[in-house]
Structure formats: structure tokens, C-alpha cells
Amino acid sequence: MTRKFIVGILFLFTSLSIVAQQKITLEEIWSGAFRTESMDELQAMKNTNQYTVLDFNRTSRSAQIDLYDFATLEKVSTLIDSKDFPELKSIDSYTFDKDEKKILIASNSTPIFRHSFTADYFVYDISSKKLTKFTDKKIQEPTFSADGTKIAYAFENDLYVYDAISGTHLQITNDGKKNAIINGITDWVYEEEFAFVKAYDWNANGTKIAYIRFDESEVPEFSMDMYNQGLYPTQEVFKYPKAGEKNAVVSLHTYDLKTGKSQTINLGDYKDFYIPRIKWTNDSNVLSVQVLNRHQNNLDLHFVDASSGKTTVVLNEKDKAYVDVTDNLTFLKDNSFIWTSEKDGFNHIYHYDKNGKLKKQITSGNWEVTNYYGFNEKSGMIYYQSVENGSINRDVYSIKIDGKGKTRLSSKTGTNDATFSPNFDYFINSFSSATQAPTYTLNESKSGKEIKKILSNEAAEQKLAKYGVSPKEFFTLKTEKGYELNAYIIKPADFDASKKYPVFMTQYSGPGSQSVANSWNSYNDYWFYMLAQKGYIIVCVDGRGTGFKGADFKKVTYKELGKYEVEDQIDAAKVIGKYDYVDASRIGIWGWSYGGFMSSNCILKGNDVFKTAIAVAPVTSWRYYDSIYTERYMQTPQENASGYDDNSPINHVKKLKGNYLLIHGTADDNVHVQNTMKMVEALVQANKQFDWAIYPDKNHGIYGGATRLQLFTKMTNFLLEKL
Numbered sequence: 001m002t003r004k005f006i007v008g009i010l011f012l013f014t015s016l017s018i019v020a021q022q023k024i025t026l027e028e029i030w031s032g033a034f035r036t037e038s039m040d041e042l043q044a045m046k047n048t049n050q051y052t053v054l055d056f057n058r059t060s061r062s063a064q065i066d067l068y069d070f071a072t073l074e075k076v077s078t079l080i081d082s083k084d085f086p087e088l089k090s091i092d093s094y095t096f097d098k099d100e101k102k103i104l105i106a107s108n109s110t111p112i113f114r115h116s117f118t119a120d121y122f123v124y125d126i127s128s129k130k131l132t133k134f135t136d137k138k139i140q141e142p143t144f145s146a147d148g149t150k151i152a153y154a155f156e157n158d159l160y161v162y163d164a165i166s167g168t169h170l171q172i173t174n175d176g177k178k179n180a181i182i183n184g185i186t187d188w189v190y191e192e193e194f195a196f197v198k199a200y201d202w203n204a205n206g207t208k209i210a211y212i213r214f215d216e217s218e219v220p221e222f223s224m225d226m227y228n229q230g231l232y233p234t235q236e237v238f239k240y241p242k243a244g245e246k247n248a249v250v251s252l253h254t255y256d257l258k259t260g261k262s263q264t265i266n267l268g269d270y271k272d273f274y275i276p277r278i279k280w281t282n283d284s285n286v287l288s289v290q291v292l293n294r295h296q297n298n299l300d301l302h303f304v305d306a307s308s309g310k311t312t313v314v315l316n317e318k319d320k321a322y323v324d325v326t327d328n329l330t331f332l333k334d335n336s337f338i339w340t341s342e343k344d345g346f347n348h349i350y351h352y353d354k355n356g357k358l359k360k361q362i363t364s365g366n367w368e369v370t371n372y373y374g375f376n377e378k379s380g381m382i383y384y385q386s387v388e389n390g391s392i393n394r395d396v397y398s399i400k401i402d403g404k405g406k407t408r409l410s411s412k413t414g415t416n417d418a419t420f421s422p423n424f425d426y427f428i429n430s431f432s433s434a435t436q437a438p439t440y441t442l443n444e445s446k447s448g449k450e451i452k453k454i455l456s457n458e459a460a461e462q463k464l465a466k467y468g469v470s471p472k473e474f475f476t477l478k479t480e481k482g483y484e485l486n487a488y489i490i491k492p493a494d495f496d497a498s499k500k501y502p503v504f505m506t507q508y509s510g511p512g513s514q515s516v517a518n519s520w521n522s523y524n525d526y527w528f529y530m531l532a533q534k535g536y537i538i539v540c541v542d543g544r545g546t547g548f549k550g551a552d553f554k555k556v557t558y559k560e561l562g563k564y565e566v567e568d569q570i571d572a573a574k575v576i577g578k579y580d581y582v583d584a585s586r587i588g589i590w591g592w593s594y595g596g597f598m599s600s601n602c603i604l605k606g607n608d609v610f611k612t613a614i615a616v617a618p619v620t621s622w623r624y625y626d627s628i629y630t631e632r633y634m635q636t637p638q639e640n641a642s643g644y645d646d647n648s649p650i651n652h653v654k655k656l657k658g659n660y661l662l663i664h665g666t667a668d669d670n671v672h673v674q675n676t677m678k679m680v681e682a683l684v685q686a687n688k689q690f691d692w693a694i695y696p697d698k699n700h701g702i703y704g705g706a707t708r709l710q711l712f713t714k715m716t717n718f719l720l721e722k723l
Contacts, residue, residue: 022467024530026716030709034464034526036438036457041065041093042419042428047100049421050076051428054091057083063091065103070421070428073442073452079103080124085131092119097148101126104142104151113188113669114700116140116197123151123164134162135169140185141198145206150257152184152200152209159184159200159211161257172209172255172262179221179239182214187248189241190214192670193628194276194325204284208306209255212275216248224667227696238669241627243644244636250275252289254306265309267291267302274628276325281335288337290325296632299323301339301356314356317341319551321558322632324512328372338382340369342551349384351401362403368548370394371417375401376424383420383427383445389413391548392474392486392518396429398445409448412436415519420445428454432520434472434488437461457520464521468493469529474518477541479571486516486546487572490528490538495581501537502586502723503576504528509565510594511633512547512554515540527712531719539576543568559640561622561633562601562647569598570606577609588612588723590715593671593700594619596663600649600679603658612659612723614715617671617700620679621648624672650679653686659722660690661715665698691718 028034041054049070056063062083067076080103082088092106103126106119118138124131134151139160142153151162157176162169173183184200191197200211222240225233241247252265252275267273270291277290287304289311301315317323328349330338335354340347347369349362362382363369371385373396380401389395389408396410396418410416414433421427424445432438437457441450470491477487492501506528508515521529528538544564545557557564569589577584589610591599596618603613622630622644623637637644645651660683664676676692683690693714695702702711 023533024467024469024526026527026530026709026712029523029526029530030712034460034521034523036460036520037455038438039428039430039440039455043096044070044419044421045096045100046098046422049423049425051419051421052079052094054094065091065094070426070442073454079126080105080129080131087133088122088131089120095143097144098146099148102144102148104144108138110138113191115191115195116185121153134164141200143198143202145202146204147206150206152202154183154185154200157182157185159209159255161209173211173213179237180215180217182216182248184209184211184213186212187214187216187219188238188669189247189626189628190274190276193626193632194274196277199278201278201280201287203280203287203306204282207257207284209257210278210280210287210304210306211253211255212278213251213253214248215251218246219248220245222669222672224669224672226667236667236669240669240672243623243625243627243630243634244638245627247272247274247294247627252278252304254287254304254309263306263309265289265304265311267311268313277327277329279329279331281331281337282333283335286335288329288331290329292323292325294631295635296322296628299325301329303356315339315352317343319343319555321551321555330372330375332375333377338372338375340372342368345551349382349399360401360403362399362401363406364403366550367391368550370548373418373420373427374424379424381405381424381445383409383418383424385417387548390518392514392516396427396448407447409443409445411448411450413518415517418443426451433518434474434520437520460520464529467529467533469532470495472525474516477572477575479568479575481567481571483544483568483571485541485543485568485572486549487539487541488516490532492532492535492537497581499581500583501535501581502583503573503588504531504536504538504719504723505569505573505576505587505589506538506540506595507542507569507589507591507598508593508595509543509546509569509591509598511545511557511561513594514542514547516542523708527716531716534720536719536723537582539572541569541572543572557633559634559643560647561643562597565598566601566605566647569602570609573602573606573609586611586723588614588719590614590616591618592616597649600660600662601647601652603660604649604652604655607655607657610658612661612719614661614663614718616663616711617665617668617702618649618662618675618679619671620650620675621645623648624675624678650682653679653682653688656683656686656688656690659718660688661718661722662690662692663695663702663711663715664693665695665700665702667697668700670700 044051064081065079092109094105103124105122109117109119111117140154158173216239219239224236254263272294274292289302291300299317300313302311328340339350351359367388373383394415399406417430418427437460439456440454442452472488589599596615599613600615603610664673
């Protein structure tokens with residue numbers, strides 16, 4: 001062996017030891033050191049074979065909406081640059097009118113709840129390059145009419161229409177009042193659980209607006225003290241219907257801009273119901289309305305004749321547990337429609353005629369459709385995303401509307417998503433996996449063949465490689481009861497099978513959720529890698545009740561939230577505890593929100609298995625959570641008292657043996673700090689010692705300034721001391 005070769009070997013070992021010594025720090029994680037590049041606000045145009053992206057120039061601190069050509073990926077132009085308009089402080093989001101000649105731009109946004117916000121809005125005329133602020137008010141959810149001459153918007157719980165030609169504002173509702181009446185905007189619980197804010201819609205020719213009115217006068221109020229910087233705290237008060245309490249009374253209305261008249265739509269003999277979606281069909285006189293009963297196990301799709309107000313139920317979905325609301329309702333040119341449903345046990349695509357008669361179940365099999373992208377009228381091809389290639393993966397597919405000619409368009413195993421060009425000739429595929437950082441490529445739609453790379457994140461991969469962490473290993477964990485569950489494990493880079501390691505389990509476990517997914521790292525993942533560097537094995541298991549494995553697997557937890565999911569985490573920990581390289585006396589678990597509910601139950605019901613648990617912003621009794629979410633899975637407390645109480649950690653505090661850290665923000669409008677306060681009182685009265693931390697004025701996300709860094713430092717130190 002030559003001296004040169006020996007020196008080379010020594011250099012290699014030295015380099016490897018240096019790599020092994022590089023440690024991930026919390027300061028790096030929460031300063032954004034591992035942030036990846038993405039295509040922000042990517043939108044496909046409707047009329048030209050182009051797409052737009054919102055780009056931010058960190059040097060000039062300006063934002064641009066840039067236009068690109070799908071076929072060449074060449075930048076066509078910058079539609080607008082905020083630095084050219086001093087009044088435009090930022091570009092937070094944007095939408096086009098139907099002709100794509102004007103842009104509605106949100107700036108200076110102020111968040112309200114999870115999805116809702118007010119903002120200053122501007123109209124930008126692309127050809128004249130003129131920017132107009134059409135109202136001095138901070139408004140909500142403005143949208144163009146079909147001809148682009150009008151903009152509907154909400155302000156202080158009322159609906160308005162701005163006429164760009166005359167420059168006038170028309171108020172079309174007059175009874176809006178905080179904590180009482182809302183027109184065209186959802187209340188808190190609809191926003192959170194049905195995930196939409198804009199509760200109105202323009203018809204196809206811009207002559208009518210349909211909107212939902214919320215009367216929340218009798219909904220109980222919830223209040224939060226805000227400590228702020230003043231001498232005295234202030235109080236936020238809003239309507240929040242908890243499980244079994246009164247919901248807002250909803251009604252459906254249409255407004256005719258030609259006649260100036262409003263009409264109340266009689267939807268039928270419903271006593272306590274939700275309107276989770278409204279959408280005009282391609283017929284400017286026909287409105288589709290989804291009506292859901294309070295138990296959420298019966299959904300009717302209505303077609304409303306806007307002239308007469310007559311309604312017809314064209315489709316009905318029933319389920320012994322609950323029906324999930326779909327966003328995939330799409331009307332074709334002949335007003336037949338695409339619908340997704342899990343009525344055969346898995347979520348699939350269906351085609352109905354304009355009268356609601358089933359024409360074809362387009363997809364089928366023991367796998368789930370997870371996204372519907374669109375229909376190419378010219379080729380008769382439907383494009384969608386599914387988990388056919390394994391429930392932890394996502395792939396892009398095409399299929400003919402008659403159910404034939406299915407083609408897998410994505411080629412890499414991991415998480416694929418697509419944005420299609422208007423003519424469906426191309427799509428931009430976003431891809432990532434547990435070992436590959438996000439990439440964006442241009443692909444052609446017939447075969448999925450990659451044409452060109454647009455953006456990649458090799459730098460993120462290279463940066464992580466310097467730390468020598470071991471990637472997630474995916475596997476199927478089988479419990480002693482015989483349940484096969486998706487799981488992953490992260491081992492220390494210097495893993496030695498002859499040693500015994502402590503295990504830290506992470507999970508969320510909520511209905512239909514997924515934590516074991518073959519996608520690139522989240523901020524939490526970097527924390528897990530950091531803990532692995534400190535000698536912990538990280539394990540994540542998706543138990544029964546989680547999603548993408550069929551309705552039976554997901555809905556087994558119906559009326560018993562916290563029973564089967566907790567059993568599965570305890571049983572999974574028992575299996576892991578038997579691994580030769582695991583110290584079964586040092587198994588911990590954590591979770592946030594539903595995951596905190598779970599980790600709390602686990603250390604109590606599994607007190608002989610778990611040594612340590614951390615619960616962040618947990619539900620501690622479903623009696624304290626909102627009506628729509630809770631009753632979907634539990635019915636009401638009046639109907640199912642044992643389901644609520646048998647699985648509430650508050651009722652099991654006497655079983656606490658291990659180390660328990662409880663964390664909450666006082667301004668959590670979602671999972672109220674009341675949950676933690678009730679848990680604390682129960683633990684105190686049971687004379688149990690535990691640790692807890694309260695974050696003043698922080699919401700469900702517990703962030704802002706140094707908050708996340710301090711929070712994760714606290715949790716890390718707790719684990720180092722207690723596990």
C-alpha cells in the first residue's frame with residue numbers, strides 16, 4: 001500500500017468524522033436554514049398556454065407576478081412589480097378576471113382566523129399598467145364578475161358589489177352585525193371545519209350572486225383574554241358552537257343585479273343542517289348546493305332554479321358513519337358533472353348526467369383518489385392524483401371518462417402533484433420523497449415524459465448530507481392484534497444494533513390524517529434528526545382512523561375517538577419495545593392538537609409502556625371542541641356521553657406514572673386553553689406532578705418571534721432529562 005493511498009484513507013476517515021460531528025441545532029431549524037425553494041402561488045392561466053408565479057426579490061424587497069410559457073418554460077413578461085407602485089406594500093395573493101386582462105391583488109393582509117383575513121385590494125389592468133385601489137376599506141374575499149366589470153366583496157359582515165364602469169359601490173345586504181349576522185362569509189366553525197371563507201358565488205354570466213347567510217345570534221360566545229402590551233388585558237369574543245350546542249342558522253339567498261331583488265331559497269324540510277358548498281353550474285340560472293344534516297351522514301346535492309327558486313335533489317350520499325364533503329364537483333359543458341365519493345369503500349371518481357343519473361364510475365380499486373385536476377373536453381381525458389402506488393405515495397394519472405386507458409404520468413416514487421396547462425398538453429410536476437428534496441419539472445400529458453427541469457433543491461439535499469443523518473426507513477408494523485400499520489423509523493447515524501436505545505414516538509392520528517408519508521422534511525423532521533443525533537430512535541405509526549387506506553380503516557374510530565387509535569400506539573410501542581436494540585423502559589411519545597390528545601391518553605392508558613409524554617395544544621375532552629368536527633365523528637355528547645368521557649384524558653389522570661409536559665397558547669381560538677386548564681385542575685386534584693408551559697397571546701400554532709425556538713428548546717431539554 002503506497003503512502004499516498006494511506007494518507008488518502010486517513011483524510012477520508014478524518015472527513016467522515018468531521019461530518020459525523022456536525023450537529024443540527026434548533027437555532028438553524030427555526031432560522032430557516034433548511035428552507036427549500038418552491039414555486040409560490042403557481043397558477044395556470046385559463047385562456048393562454050401559460051402560467052404565473054409570485055416571485056420575491058429579497059434584494060429589492062419587492063414582489064413580482066411573472067408570466068411563463070408552458071411549452072418553453074421561458075419567462076414571457078413580468079405582469080407587475082411591486083417596486084413600481086409605492087402604494088403596493090406587498091403582493092400577498094392574486095386572482096385574474098375571466099378574460100385574464102385584470103388582476104385582483106391582496107396587500108397588507110391582516111389575519112383573522114386560520115383562513116380568513118382582511119386586506120387592501122387593488123385592481124391592476126395589465127395592458128394599461130394602471131393600478132387602482134377601488135376601496136379604502138380593508139375587505140374580504142373580493143371576486144370579479146364574469147365580464148370583469150364588477151367585483152363582489154364582503155365588509156363588516158355585509159356583501160357589496162363594486163361597479164368598475166360607474167365607480168359606485170352597491171350594498172346588497174344590510175343586516176350584517178358582529179357576532180350576530182354574517183352575509184357571504186363563513187362563521188368560525190365553517191371556516192375551520194369546512195375549510196372555506198367565501199360563502200358566495202357569481203353565476204356564469206355575472207347577473208346573479210348566490211350567498212349563505214349565517215344567523216349566529218343564539219350561538220354561545222367564547223372569550224379570550226389578550227394580554228398584549230397594555231396596562232389592562234383586552235378580550236376577544238366570538239361565536240363558537242361546541243359539541244351539542246346551538247349552531248348558526250344558515251339560509252341560502254340569491255341577488256339579481258338586473259332587478260336589484262333578493263330571493264330566499266327554500267331548500268326543503270331540514271331542521272338542523274349545514275350548507276358546506278355552493279357553486280353555480282355552467283347554466284347561469286342553475287345553482288348547485290350541498291346540504292348536510294347535523295350528523296353529517298346524509299348529503300343532498302340540490303340544483304336550484306334561480307328564477308323560480310325551485311330545488312331538486314339530484315344526488316344523495318348516505319353513510320353509516322359520516323360523509324366527507326368534496327371539493328371535486330366539476331361541471332362539464334353539457335352540465336353533466338364529476339363527483340368523488342367513497343361509497344364503494346374507497347374514494348373514487350364518478351360521472352353523472354345533468355339530472356344526477358350515474359353514467360359511469362370512472363375509477364375503482366382498493367386505493368384512493370386524493371386529488372382531481374380536471375377534464376380535457378377535447379380528448380375526453382380526466383387527470384387525477386391517487387395512492388394506487390402505495391398509501392404513503394402520491395402519483396399523477398390520466399384516464400378516459402369511460403374508465404379506460406388509465407396511464408400513470410408520474411414516474412418517481414414519492415409525492416407527486418400536478419398543475420396542468422389550460423389545453424392539458426403539459427403539466428408541471430412537483431415531486432419530493434423522504435430522501436429527495438422538492439423538484440419541479442415540465443412534463444407532457446400523454447405519457448408523462450419529462451421535458452425539462454424547472455426548479456430543484458440539490459442545495460437542501462447537500463446541506464442535510466453534511467450532517468450525516470439517517471433517512472426515514474418506511475415499514476409496515478404489525479401489532480399483536482394483527483393490524484398492519486404504516487410506519488417509519490429514524491435511527492442514529494452511528495446506530496449499533498448491539499446497543500439499547502430510547503425511543504421517541506411522534507404521531508397525529510386524527511381521522512383521515514397521514515403522518516407516515518413519503519415526502520420531504522418538515523421543520524419537525526429536522527428536530528427528529530437532531531434528537532437522533534443525540535441518541536434517540538424516532539418512530540412514527542399511523543394507526544387505525546388515519547387516512548388513504550379505505551373507509552373501513554378510517555371510520556372504525558366513529559363514536560370512539562381516542563379508543564382504537566390509542567390502542568394502536570400502545571400496541572405499536574409494545575412491538576417496538578421488543579426490538580433487540582430498544583430500551584423498552586425508555587419509550588416516549590408526543591403530539592400537537594389531536595396528537596396531544598393522543599399522547600396524553602397514551603401516557604395514562606399506557607402507563608406501563610410510556611415513560612414520558614409531551615402534549616402541545618391538546619384536546620382533553622371533546623365536550624370542549626367545536627360542533628362540526630366533533631359531531632362528525634362522535635355525534636353529540638347528549639347522544640354519546642360514554643364516547644366522550646371514556647376516552648377523555650381528564651378522566652384518567654389518576655393513572656399517571658411517568659413524565660408529562662403540557663403546553664398551550666392562551667389565544668388558541670381553535671383548541672381553547674380551557675382544555676389544558678381543565679386537565680391541570682384534574683391532575684392537581686389527583687395529586688400528580690407534571691410540567692407545563694403557557695404561551696401568552698399565542699394561537700394554535702404557537703409561533704412568532706423566538707417562540708418556536710424557545711418551545712422546542714423546552715421540549716428538547718425535557719426529553720434529555722426525562723427520557
